[in-house]
Amino acid sequence: MLVNNAVLPAPAQVFWVFIEAVQSGQLPHHLGITLCRLIVSFIVAMTLGIIIGYSLGRSATANRFFDHWVIIFLNIPALVTIILCYVWFGLNEMAALLAVVINKLPNVIVIIREGVRALDQELLAMATCYRLRRWVVFRHVILPQLHPFIMTATRSGLSLTWKIILVVELLGRSDGVGFQLHTFFQLFDVASILAYTIAFVVVVQLLEWGVLRPLDRRSVKWRR
C-alpha cells in the first residue's frame, strides 16, 4: 500500500507537494532558470532559423548546397548533439544553450523555407513594378505571408525546446527543472515529479493564451 502511494500519489498529496515547493522557493527558482534558458535558446534559434530558411527558400543554389546538411541535422538524435556539445565545449551554460539551438534550428529552417517557397510571385512582381524598397516589401508583402509559418515554427519549436532543455539540464547542469527531475527520479519521489509537471503545464498554457493566441488573432483580422 505504501509503495503504491509513492508510485501513484493522490491528487491532494501532489497539490500539497506543489504548494510546499512553491513556498520553499525551490520550484520558482528552478523553473525560472529553465525559462531563461528557453527564452534565450528559442530567440537565437528562431532568428537564425528565419534568416537561414529565408535565404534557402530564395536561392536555389544555396539550397542545393545546404539541403543535405539540413536533413542531417534534422535527424541527428538530440542526445548525440547534447553529449557532443558537453564533451567538446565543457559542462557550461554556453554548451547547454548551443545544444538546444542546434536541435531546434533545422526544424525552423525547414518550415520557413517552405513558407518562402509558397510566397505569391504575383504580389512580388507587383512590388517590383512599383519599385518598393526592400524593407517595405519584406514588411508588408513577405512577412504577412510568412506569419502562419512562423507561428507553426514557434509552436512546434516551443514544445521541442522544452523537451530538449530538460534533457540538457539532466545531463550536465546543476539547476533547472531537468536537474530537479533527475534528483526526484533517484529518490523515487513521484509526487514532486508530478508537481513540477503541473507547474510546466501552467506555464505552457500561460504562454499559449498570453502570447501566441493574441499573435494569431492579430494576423487573421483581415480574413472574411
Added chain:
Amino acid sequence: MNNLSICVQAKHFPAVGKALPKCAIADLSMSVQAGEFVCLIGPSGCGKTTLLNIIAGVDTQFTGNISYSGKAVLPKIGVVFQQPRLLAWRTVRENIDLVLANPSASAHSVDELLALMNLTDVQHVYPERLSLGMSRRVAIIRAFAIAPEVLLMDEPFVSLDIPAARQVREALLSLWLHRPHSVIFVSHDLREAIALADRILFLSSSPMHVISEVKVTIPRNIRNDEHVINAFREQLKHELPHLHALF
C-alpha cells in the same frame, strides 16, 4: 520628347518538364509618345502579358532594350494587372498608400481618386470583402496615385459586367485626360480599343511581333457613340482583311 521605345529582339522560355522551350517574342519594336494611349491587340496566349512584364522591369531575361527619352532608365510606371493583386492583409487605403513615396503629401489626391471611383466608403475595408469590380478599381487608383509617366494595363476590365466596365472605362478616360501620360493598354476587344486608343497595334501569335498599326482618327468627344465605333471597326475589317482572326 519623353517617348518610350521598346525593342525586344528575343524572349525565350526554357523547357520545363515535358513542355518544349518557347520563343515568346521575336523582333518586336514599338514606341509610345508622351501622353499617347496605345492599345495592343493580339490572340490569346501570344505573349502580351510577357511583354508588359518586360516593360515593367519584372522580367529581365530577354535580349533587346527598353529606353525612355533616350536613356536606358525605366520611367515611373503604374501597372494594372489582369488580377487586382492587392495585399489581402492591408486595407484598401493601405494598399494605395503602400506604393506612394509620401502618402501624407498625396492624401488629397488619393481622396479625390477614391471619390471618383466611388470607393470612399470602403477605403478602410480589407480587399477580401470587396467585389472583383471594386478590387479592380482599387488597382486602377493605385496605378494612378503614383502619378505615373507610363501606365501599363493588362485587360483591366475583363470579367466586369458591362455597366461596371463602362463606368470604370469612363473614369479611366477622365483621369487620363486630366493628366495625360503614356498608356499601353492590352485588350482583346477591338471595340474597347477603338473607344480608348490613339493608336492600335495588332500583334501576331507567338513568337509575337507587330503585324500592323492603325491610328484611331475619331475625335474623342464622339467616341461614346456605338455607331461610330462599329463603323470604324467595319472599316478596319475591310482595310485589313488579313487580320480577320483578331476582330
